[in-house]
Amino acid sequence: MLRPAVPSNEERRLEAIKKLDILDSLPEETYDSITVLASQICKTPIALISILDSNRNWFKSKVGTDVPQSDREISFCGHAILKPENLFEVPNTLTDERFKDNPLTFSENGGVRFYAGVPIKDDDGYAIGTLCVLDTKEHHLDESQKVALKALAKQVELLFEYRKKNKSLEKMKDQLDENNRVLREFASTVSHDLKMPLANMILTADVLKAKYSSKLDQEGVNYLTYLKHSGLTLSDYINGLLDHYSSGNINSEKPQEFFLNDMLEDIIDLLQIDQNCEINLPDNNLRIEGNSAALGQIFMNLISNSLKYNNSDKIVIEIDCTENREFFNFTISDNGIGIPKDKQKYIFDLFTIIADKDRQGKKGHGIGLSTVKKLVESLGGNIRISSEEGQGTLFEFSIKRPE
Template sequence: MQQKQITFNEKLRRAALAQYAIFKSGPDKDYDQLTFLAAEICEVPVAKINIIGKEEVWNKSVYGTKVYSVPRNNSFCEESINSGKEILILNKPQNPKIFARAEGIYDKDYQFFAGVPLFNKQGYAIAVFSVFDTRPRELKPNQIESLKALANQSMKLFEARRQTIKLHHVQRSLKQKYRELEKFASLVSHDIKSPLANIISLTELLKAENENKFNEETKEYLNFLVDSSYSLRNYVDGILSFYRSDHILEKDYEDVDLRELLKGVVDLYAISEDIVIHYPKEGKLHNVNKAALTQVFMNLISNSLKYNKKDLRKVEFRFRESDRYYHFEVEDNGDGIPPEKIEKAFELFTTLEVNDRYGNPGTGIGLATVKKHIENMQGKIEVESTPGKGSNFKFRIKRL
């Protein structure tokens, strides 16, 4: 009965070890520093961080020797994890049988061993932090405590590694789910946009062919149908754009001339004589996500021009830099945002319930996309606005 319990525990121990993905892993300076300190503090020639596998003891870090694997059976580490002690200290004169069983396993005739088992939170021994010497010796009390402390730090590194692995698994899972969601959104948008295009074209055709047959009320209904179809199409395009925007965040970072970037963005719009744009005198940005920043300015400029019913539309860009951030302002003389709606302006699918200068309603997606990009660039955005006078969008992104 006892043997079955031991076998069951060993399976659980190996399952716990697998969570760390550390057995036969690559070199790591963090562990090497710990074994170096252990050897120096304990004044011994050899220190190891020993990972206990199924049939072998593999050394994650070694100081003072080049042997990276020994058989588990009859090893000092096997004795250590089975001892039930917080630290197992062995000298050959006092423990001749243990050293006799271990004869031939190691590369040197060790006569001293001290090992601290490393247990996970469930109590399973993952590894042993150990020091060796070729002559019998004793450890001072401060050396014993130091060895325990170093062993504890080693286990914390193991746990940090395990958490990182879990995080990577979660990230991969989320990316897969996001790809599936994006594919779904793309398919849905296509399935919605196709009939919408038919509705729009057929309605326009119906209006044209029956221009003199329909009364004003019927014509108004048809116009409403067309306008609603266009609004729904814009809404679908906005949703798809929002979900695809994460791809922009994966673009490479590069140096950017701000004036050139802004002029390139403005050139995308039909700038007429009733529009005045003021650019910052200079601005050199280093190591920024140009694609994401371009998308931010495109949305802000588009809003500044669309939600402005004045005869002369103005947009002014400002820029400054501090030790940690690049700071930007996009100020316009547009319609402005009511104070009670400013807080919700950046929420996804939240509209201000107003139409732009062309009579089109908003989708509530543009500013949400802006906020997402800025926050992913470790920044923040806020807006100061006065209805009828204009808005000033102020944001910053982290300097890298």
């Protein structure tokens, strides 16, 4: 018996196997279907997808045997990988000096008399294993069978490549998830810890103004007013951050039935609108089954934007809703200032600001619409915008009906 030689690139070859992370993995149908085809096409009772580790020949997929692996020193595949570009065929092991006294040739379960293997390479060209067929009697592959076996080996190579890419994507996703988790915790903690000092600052400004305004000149009073407004603006910003980072959990609530117009009327009452404003609700008070808290937050943000970014003497907001078998579909339009074309692509990104100042002269924080998008997507829907500067804005969004 002639033991298989060790490839000159053995260290890098073993590293490629390690990166593939496939040794001792569970059976998979995609690999098993290839060995079944190889066995049937080549008309052999046994077919294997093997991985040549440092001291063993492990079988990722096998047909016609229950043996999970063999020693590398006696493996036929160890010889096959030495010429990665060629199909390795041994028609009769008893007449081949390399295998005539090999333990596998005289196995108790029926010795191997025929072997044919195609090296399987990774995307760097390292032969990490084989697709091979075996028989207990002398056998010869015809040209069409050899072509088919090589084609099937190429499919295994593609599966290995996809596996590596999927592993890489999973690792990236895990890293992103962890980074996002840390960022959410940081933003939530900082925002929460700032709320109380801010509330104290705002309250102190009110107390100072009430007690000492008579002792201050107009400039001093203006400074206190400015201090309070700045505190309120920062408080709004912090509340927006908290809403944004908690919006990913709001969809955990169980679906419930509610009427859309009833919910919208409650939102309008909460907004305490004091401008000359007309809000037209849908003609049909649609019964909705879903997450009322999430949908309410979506409408709260969109209606607030329609109010804030509007310079018309009379604000007009139109809300409508339709339904089909899969989705509830909503629209909300206004006669506001509109959104420039160059900002519409980024309008749902965090911290993107629609305009320098709103109707009250305040600067937005660019959190509301990113929160809306997160909520809509968490409800299984999508949102889009159409707008013309000076002619208003239309938001269209959907939410998926509960199954």
